[in-house]
Amino acid sequence: MKRQLILEDGTVMIGQAFGSNEPTFGEIVFTTGMTGYQETITDPSYCGQIVTLTYPLVGNYGINRDDYESIQPAIKGLIVKEAADFPSNWRNDMSLDEFLKIKNIPGISGVDTRKLTRIIRKHGTLKGAICAETVNPNEIIKQLLEDNTPNNQVEQVSTKKLYPSPGRGHHVVLVDFGSKHGILRELNKRNCDVTVVPYNTNAEEILALKPDGVMLSNGPGDPKDVPEGVAMIQGLLGECPIFGICLGHQLFALANGADTYKLKFGHRGANHPIKDLKTGRIYFTSQNHGYAVSEESIHSTHLKVTQVNLNDCTIEGLEHELYPAFTVQYHPEAAPGPEDTNFLFDQFLLSIEKWKGTVKQNA
Incomplete structure (x- = not known):
């Protein structure tokens, strides 16, 4: 299933849906770690943010019980270049897709994360949304431009x-x-x-x-x-x-x-x-x-x-x-x-x- 990533500056990227099917809004940020995606996703400091992982392959060693940094992730969404469908690791309990579905977190893959990171570095942190392919981007951009950022x-x-x-x-x-x-x-x-x-x-x-x-x-x-x-x-x-x-x-x-x-x-x-x-x-x-x-x-x-x-x-x-x-x-x-x-x-x-x-x- 296709999904849209829409930024407040008007940028629209089309990718593959994984994780929850719920639409989401948040501040889009990027992190440059090559490993540690489970710790990143469960870090409470990402509360309210849609996280872009710049490393091109995410989820290849799955999700395990040892690497949580909080029980309930607070991120709004996840953006990756490629999400591994079949993780391989002796500690693996479930795939990234399964984990995000359980935690009701939407994800989008197939996005050019290098391009997205360059946009953020040029313009600064931007508000964005992950939503269905059928949604009108202009309506979403209008919502993003409103001052609705939570402070709690x-x-x-x-x-x-x-x-x-x-x-x-x-x-x-x-x-x-x-x-x-x-x-x-x-x-x-x-x-x-x-x-x-x-x-x-x-x-x-x-x-x-x-x-x-x-x-x-x-x-x-x-x-x-x-x-x-x-x-x-x-x-x-x-x-x-x-x-x-x-x-x-x-x-x-x-x-x-x-x-x-x-x-x-x-x-x-x-x-x-x-x-x-x-x-x-x-x-x-x-x-x-x-x-x-x-x-x-x-x-x-x-x-x-x-x-x-x-x-x-x-x-x-x-x-x-x-x-x-x-x-x-x-x-x-x-x-x-x-x-x-x-x-x-x-x-x-x-x-x-x-x-x-x-x-x-x-x-």
């Missing part, structure tokens, strides 16, 4: 209530702005006693849980749409060590008086080089974000830039000059992608131990 993506993907992930080590409160399972996995691997809380939990409620440290998770959308997170972080500064990832990094910057802005087409993929300004080392990182912290806005704050992106010099790491708090724009938990910066979780735990030692001395 974090609310959609955050947990609705607190829940524990027990361990016998340091007690870490993980604020769920749309957290990937990989973050929880890395904390549990280090025997942390984790309490996961909703995005709108305030500082007083978090401190009442007696955390040794607080982790600010990744998540979707514009950080300025989450004022609750900004206020919460302001209430936590100086009270316990903080480690922020992706959206958590951006919210941390806003909480300290810095500013954020929307990138032309974002950073999404598993091959983004960053430079550590302290050591001069280069790391390859997994990234998924459409916003960045403004470098100019940092100068009037107590924040220090620790890492930068080697592709476009955007800020990739921050630390507070007065308090034990640091953040990164990328995903040190990878999934998918390189694990070059996995040590940052150990660095967070070291900051907790140092903080606890200081508190004991002052008691």
Whole structure:
């Protein structure tokens, strides 16, 4: 069955339908990872977006139970050059097409994803729709040009209530702005006693849980749409060590008086080089974000830039000059992608131990 991909700039592409038959609207983005499509599809940071996978063959190793980053995917649709009909892997449980049907996510294949990526790189991120071949493109374009972009993506993907992930080590409160399972996995691997809380939990409620440290998770959308997170972080500064990832990094910057802005087409993929300004080392990182912290806005704050992106010099790491708090724009938990910066979780735990030692001395 044929299907249309329609962009707000008037571009129309015809491809093959797979996955759900439901029409869908969303922001079209591209990601450059060569593998890890299951982790990408289930990453909550893609909430509300139609994801283009630039690697030409997708689905060849199927879907398995181990590689989920959330139970319920939040993407609006999937665009690929070719979707494998018969996956082959010892862990395979179902095909990509079967998975998307179960999760009610429409897909379109046979699209020139290289051309589509070039359009997005030239014009910036565009709104788009995947719909039946019989639909009038002009009617869809008219809808796309209306300002109907939702701003509650974090609310959609955050947990609705607190829940524990027990361990016998340091007690870490993980604020769920749309957290990937990989973050929880890395904390549990280090025997942390984790309490996961909703995005709108305030500082007083978090401190009442007696955390040794607080982790600010990744998540979707514009950080300025989450004022609750900004206020919460302001209430936590100086009270316990903080480690922020992706959206958590951006919210941390806003909480300290810095500013954020929307990138032309974002950073999404598993091959983004960053430079550590302290050591001069280069790391390859997994990234998924459409916003960045403004470098100019940092100068009037107590924040220090620790890492930068080697592709476009955007800020990739921050630390507070007065308090034990640091953040990164990328995903040190990878999934998918390189694990070059996995040590940052150990660095967070070291900051907790140092903080606890200081508190004991002052008691």
